[in-house]
Amino acid sequence: MSYVIEMNHITKQFGSFKANDDVTLQLEKGEIHALLGENGAGKSTLMSVLFGLYQPEQGEIKMNGKPVKINNPNDANELGIGMVHQHFKLVHNFTVLESIVLGRETTKIGILKMDEARKKVMELSKRYKFKIDPDAYISDITVGMQQRVEILKMLYCDNEILIFDEPTAVLIPQEISELMKVMKQLVAEGKSIIFITHKLNEIKEVANRCSVLRKGKYIGTVNVADISKEEMSEMMVGRKVNLVVNKKEATQGEPVLEVKNLTVKGKTAGKDAVKDVSFTVHKGEILCVAGIDGNGQSELIYGITGLMPIEKGQVILNGKDITKESIRQKCLDGLAHIPEDRHKDGLVLDYTLQNNLVLQTYYSDRFQKNGFLKFDEIREFAKGLIEKFDIRCGQGEDSVTRGMSGGNQQKAIIARELDRNPEIVIAVQPVRGLDVGAIEYIHKQLIAQRDAGKAVLLVSLELDEVMNLSDRIVVMYEGEIVADVNPQEITREELGLYMAGAKRGVKNEEN
Amino acid sequence: MNILYFIIQQTMYFAIPLLIVAIGGMYAERSGVINIALEGIMVMGAFVGISFISIFQDSMNGQLLLILAILVSGVVGGIFSLLHAFASINMKADQTISGTALNMFAPAFAIYVARMVQGTQQIAFTDTFYISKVPVLGDIPVIGDMFFKNCYIITYIGIAIYLVAAYVIKNTKYGLRLRACGEHPGAADSVGVNVAKIRYSGVIVSGVLAGIGGIVFVVPTSTNFNATVAGYGFLAIAVLIFGQWRSNKILMAAFFFGIMKTLSSAYSAIPFLNALPVSSEIYKMFPYIATLVLLAFVSKNSQAPKAEGIPYDKSMR
Amino acid sequence: GCAKKPGAEGGEKGASEKGYELALITDVGTIDDKSFNQGSWEGLETYAKDNGITCKYYKPAEKSDSACLTSIDLAVKGGAKVIVTPGFLFEAPIYQAQEKYPDIKFIMVDAAPISPEKEVKINDNVSSVFYAEEQSGFLAGYAAVVEGYTKLGFMGGIAVPAVIRFGYGFVQGAEAAAKDLNISGVEVKYTYVGNFDATPENNAKAAAWYNNGTEVIFACGGAVGNSVMKAAEAAGKKVIGVDVDQSAESETVMTSAMKSLSTSVYDTVASVYKDSFQGGKSVTLTAKENGVLLPMETSKFNKFDQTKYDELYKGLQDGTIKVGNDTIATDASKLSSDYVKVESIK
């Protein structure tokens, strides 16, 4: 049988890094085809290729059996391919209407004919019960609404092939179920959908078939009907052995970090990103904050570390209230932070490795004498860490950090933070987009901390990491903690349900 | 009353060039390219335009010559601005630096060429463009005295440019795309808008208007061009920001600055001001101070185009 | 044309060979400043043309004594035998240069060699020329009132002595005329704009005055005149030019209060070549030496005629008419009398 879309043997590289490595994807007409994979598996990249944003190094794309060349979004449009991007592509001070017509304006001698557009948009909005206000400014509407705008952008130009890149990651359950309805309605109308998600039950709910990527490689395609979530997740993550970490029983000691009723404002004014959150991390345990991307985890950490102002609440470290303290003081008190975005927060990319290794300690008497840096001291120190944490890079301590591979950059941060031998390590998605080797290494380091009787607060989006590393799991949903559970006593499915907000566990807050 | 008319007429001489150039700047910045080269481009435009006049003023004269000269200035400005566009769009260079280079280049070039060619630095021209009274319109009681006496067609050209520019950026396909490129080039790109093209056009428009602004500034207020536009390019940038990148507000800003300029030089003939013990320097400083104060208040949530000054790079996500 | 096109001209004779015998060094105003740079240059250039001698002007790298000295060095290096320097900027530099280059002749216009310690010392190789601008201004002021104007304006460039002399002379002339014709209530708006350039501000200032009823403005500051003329053209009023005959610049120029810059420079240069150069002193050229004048043939007068002019000029020459110079008052407003009211604007 022929496919509407065939992507054969696609390879896409960024620099030397293969984001897609010989990937094949076949989309049947009128199906919802799920695309499954971990962070950094290459899903968005593959779709960007299909949508003409990137040009693949190898591979061909066929439409209805005929090879097609897609050099830019226009071509994609011509072919009736539309895409809802993972990171929305909307102009903040445009109106909904302006955003939708951008690029497909109906004009008379160059002058916009908005009323026609308006009519069409309102019709669509009615048909799918979107209830959008065409004159509202993008900056003023909710994320859910913004996504509807993105969807309308596709429908507005009558696309037949619709790509949804992680549409649910940012939605609340009601919105999700509504989205599911819409997607069903769309395929019912004969359109075909590629649906990217990390969430198996969503796939179970709507998808007909599912293709799995791992580390940029194509793993396989299955009929959703005749495969279990477990099997799918196994396909997605690969043999468990890579990620199972053998660690001895936790010996929970007394509290190290106590977070009390923490509330943090979100970027979008009005709603709080973190709502009255409380929890405690003890000596010798790894507490994992699980949850779907964008449920307030980042803000929670920013709030604790002081990178974001907090609305109310308390942060207590070893009995000392550090809420109001400067970031540096917190660091001196023994709080280490492995940030979510290593390029943005973690490193000064244009500094040498050695400078980055002392980024938190350059001012200590060890590295400076009345204002002057002790370069030899720093060099020695750096050499030591590079040795100890086996950081690999061109010119050792003198290499410019920008030029180092992601894994080694992350190792550098880990080295810097752990070597201070802090009371607590806050690690946010410490293995994002890293190769297996690096992942295992970093996990070992975290466990070592824990075994040394220190506390670890781990934020992760990936079930396996959560399940394997943590001694205790709190699940965040919509900025609140909806569960506080023991990994031994919970299945992935349950956890998934918590994360999706479908289930709320009684908070067994101690003390 | 007479005084009032006078102030308004004078204000036009100062405000119109500011308006034109600032609107030009708006196009560049709304497309995402900062253009601090406006000063230099003005000088370039004025230089060539005035030279054009001084060459052809014997063979032809009157409004036709002026309009031709204005066109020439525009073209020159546009071409000159290509340098900036190339640097900041193709080469992804630091936009303030290439702008600074153009600002340094223009006056030196004007002086060099003028002195090498005609031996002297100033380029004189005879003003045959002055309109003491627009036929019919000039007779309208108040309005006539304000806007249709002691004027140049420049005034009306300026207003026309403003109206068109404001309409285009708000109501046309081009305007919509331009604004998108200035705020979120990624979004524009994802719907198949050619960001580079749009930005080029934005810079060129700014160049053309700045060029025009240059000659428009010189003609009504002097009898020769001396390789300078007295910092009006920078003042125009102030106007642009003061106007928060919105043409309607830019209009107001331009006239505010224009009035301040007028007062700073003509106060000696305005009784109530002449009485005040305020020296001309104070008037000169005022627009800039006002801009600073305003910036302090609005910058936190300024309406500056989000992506201005940032070279667009596809693979950045 | 000699040095009209420095480039082309450099082509004919590089500095390498003969070089440029006659040199003028501008005071960073250029040779088209409508003022003493221009006047002096014209004199120099004409002589050079008439006698087939090379000439050239130099521009100091910056506005400082040492830069001026350096440009004198450059001129000498360029083969200069006679160097003309207009303006006070050269007081100190020439004070040194006259020692450094004893066999070079220096012609200072509107200035004399003065050391930073304010000591005046004029060597034999230096002739310093001043003008009785007050007499020139007097003639202009007188003419203006005879023409029937009662609302006059004086816009000086910068309050340097020469300009002040022009201004005070102008006021005195107006007063004399008012007395003779027994007109009372002549008003003079009097100010210094603070620069010698054609700027929009100057233009607006003049426009404002005209708009306020001023009938004729004595624009006494090089290019400032252009701004004033511009305003006059708009307002249909009159302008009085300065230093050189500016009638060509604009229809509105009624007359120009001239000083014989070019002729005197011409003559002095000539004297060098005739070995009749009289250095070592500074002369003030007055009506006696025809050092000041109004260009009657190009002036656009209705009432003020040649006979009247000659009468006045005689008076100035034989001293029956006395005109005070810049020392007679600390501020123009002090010159007010029952005939003339001077409003001095700071």
Add this chain to the structure above:
Amino acid sequence: MKKINNERFVGLSASVLAILCGLLFGFILLLVTNPSQAVNGFLMIVQGGFTDGMKGIGDVLYYATPIIMTGLSVGFAFKTGLFNIGASGQFAAGAFAAVFVGIKWTFLPAGIHVIVCLIAAILAGALWGIVPGLLKAYFNVSEVISGIMMNYIGMSLVNLLIRTSIYDQLKNQSLPVAETAVLSKMGLNKVFDGANINAGIIIAVICVILVYIILEKTTFGFELKACGLNTNASKYAGINEKRNIVLSIVIAGALAGLGGALLYLAGSGKFLQVLDVVAPEGFAGISVALLGSSNPIGILFAGLFIGYITVGGYNMQLYGFVSEAIDIIIAAIVYCGALSLLFKTLIYKFQMKKRNKNNKKEEA
């Protein structure tokens, strides 16, 4: 120190490229305007300060001094991620303060007076820098815009102050400063006979060294550069980025202000003019900083280079060329400089690729 060498290499090659492009452009310009003399004229530029021996060299140093200072000012700010286009205003402020003290505070004893003048200039410049600094740090106003504004405010204010305090009515400029306020020639004028050279150049060199030390050797410099390269990371590392922004513009301002003092206390008979012109030295500083790729040492040489061709360009008058040709060349150089920033990053990218390969190999 492999990497440092490498950085130097890249920066240097970039600047050299820019300079060559600029000079080439200049030569073409001369050729077009006057073929017969173009070569001579160009030689004049190339010979620059050497045309008239020691004096010439002395003058080069004299012209270089103020622009080295403004260059340092701009370059220092660049290093910390800021574009100090306001150097002109700071320069003017400093110049005025120095001259004012130099004229009025004659009660000060000889040795002290000049020093107080310099300090006054430093403070004035710093003061002029603090405004954009605060606006940037606490109101996130672009320092470019506020810098431009401050330039014009400074220009008018200085004019006003001169006219009301230290005005030489007869010459429309500032009065001469007291002898005790003039920078000592330190016998340099003996060496460079007839030139204006004086202690100024030495002070400038000292500043170069100081700035170099601050940026490269101290924790303070470490923080400043970190902020310049990545504000977020600096904040993450507990550095007070707001304070650093203000400090770095203030220091930049102080440097520019001192530059103003060094020029007007040079005893070259230069006076503050009452003109509506923004001090060109500030903009010259931008080109100097770019040529020196913001490296203090580089800036020193860039300043000397521009002083050098300035003298050369001035001598070009002998061949009937107009000295503005130099400004054109410098502008061209700056423009190429803007492009060669890219040229730089290209080299880096290239080197990075190589390293990545190595890393990959090692990891595998």
